[in-house]
Amino acid sequence: MTIKESINKYAKLLQNITHIPNKEVEILIQYLLDKNTIWLHLNYHNEFTEEKALEKLVQKRAQDYPLEYLIGKASFYGETFLTQEGVLIPRPETEILVEKSIDMLKNIQGKKRVLEIGTGSGIISVMLALLVEEIEIIAVDINEKALQLAQKNANKHNVQNRISFIKSDLFENVIGEFDMCISNPPYIANDYVLPKNVSYEPSNALFGGEVGDELLKDIINYTSKHNIRYLCCEMGYDQEKPLKEYLKKFDTKSIEFYKDYAQFDRGFCIEFKTK
Known part of the structure; x- marks a missing residue:
């Protein structure tokens, strides 16, 4: 069986899982052969010798198991990051959070100190380290597996020195002063039923409490209390109204809520009045 015939055969098993079944089978073949897209297209009519391994991967993907876990990597902000089971998978929407935080950090002259709460695979901190000059980042997480993966991603992109x-459980082991706090924390209500593909990801990176916004409120409170000028966070699509109400008790200079690529409410950025 040729590579092209294998793609056509196994794509049929993924038609109800993804809108790009052929492309996903190609990605799995590239992973198995350690080849790129150009090589694959030039060798479509060559014999494919890894059908058993491909079948095994496709059967797992057909159970809605995340593609990023199968191939051990994901794209974010145009870069490739390592992924693994037990650590949250990067989402394109988080690129907006990075962009918003970079815009705010431009207002700070000289060295910038940033605290990331819940770093996961490290994508936010790594991109900030790549894109912002004179930056020092403390990134925390309660998940040991996530911290190990984040360190690998920092090493991969050569920003481990930044x-x-x-x-740390939120701010428990955090010491020092910061210009910004940034976070994509768990913000889903505990009783929410996840789509099957998301249910493979770690629950402690997804569920934020009975209502869902409890950790967000903790982060807002901590940032204000510790005289941190800027705060950028992701949030749930239905949390703008309660968070706006909660923020009334804080002394803020500006508050911006923003939407994601699908025009759902996705996050907020705050400038606090600092002392």
Whole structure:
């Protein structure tokens, strides 16, 4: 069986899982052969010798198991990051959070100190380290597996000297002063039923409490209390109204809520009045 015939055969098993079944089978073949897209297209009519391994991967993907876990990587902000089971998969929407935070950091002259709460695979901190000059980042998480993966991603992108990864439950082990706090925290209500593909990801990176916004409120409170000028966070699509109400008790200079690529409410950025 040729590569092209294998793609056509196994894509049929993924038609109800993804809108790009042929493309996903190609990605799995590239992963198995350690080849790029150009090589694949030039060798469509060559014999494919890894059908058993491909079948195994496709059967797992057919159960809605995430493609990013199968191939061990994901694209974010035009870069490739390592992924693994037990750590949240990067989402394109988080690119907006990175962009918003970069815009705010431009207002700070000289060295910038940033605290990331819940770093996961490290994508936010790594991109900030790549894109912002004179930056020092403390990135925390409660998940040891996530911290190990984040360190690998920092090493991969050669920014390990600009980020310190620390195991901490929110701010528990955080010391020092910061210009910005940034976070994509768990913000889904505990009783929400996840889509099957998302259910493979770690629950402690998804569920934020009975209502869902509890951790967001903790982060807002901490940022204000510790005189941190800027805060950028992701949030749930239905959380703008309660968070706007909660923010009335804080002394803020500006508050911006923003939408994602699908025009759902997705996050907010705050400038606090600092002392």
